[in-house]
Amino acid sequence: MRAAHVQACEEGSAQPDDAILVAWSTVLGCRVDQLRSTSPDDPAEYWHAANQAMPPMSGEDLAVVAQVFTRTARDNQPGS
Secondary structure (H helix, E strand, O other): OOHHHHHHHHHOOOOOOHHHHHHHHHHHOOOHHHHHOOOOOOHHHHHHHHHHHOOOOOHHHHHHHHHHHHHHHHHOOOOO
16 A cells, blocks of 8 residues: 555545455554544544554653643643
């Protein structure tokens, strides 16, 4: 699969067929139905698929994420 086709699928200007979805789900470690889901009403489903696709984070990675969350929370407090 060409990167341009993947990008087109991400942008919504192309649709992957069933064989492509099976290949992607295998690589990402998730179920095909998770890739097909467009339900914004179930963020847990999105996060489950994203977590399956993501490699394990190192302690250093987690520390950086914690810094970003802390900064974001501080910057979004009233009066800041």
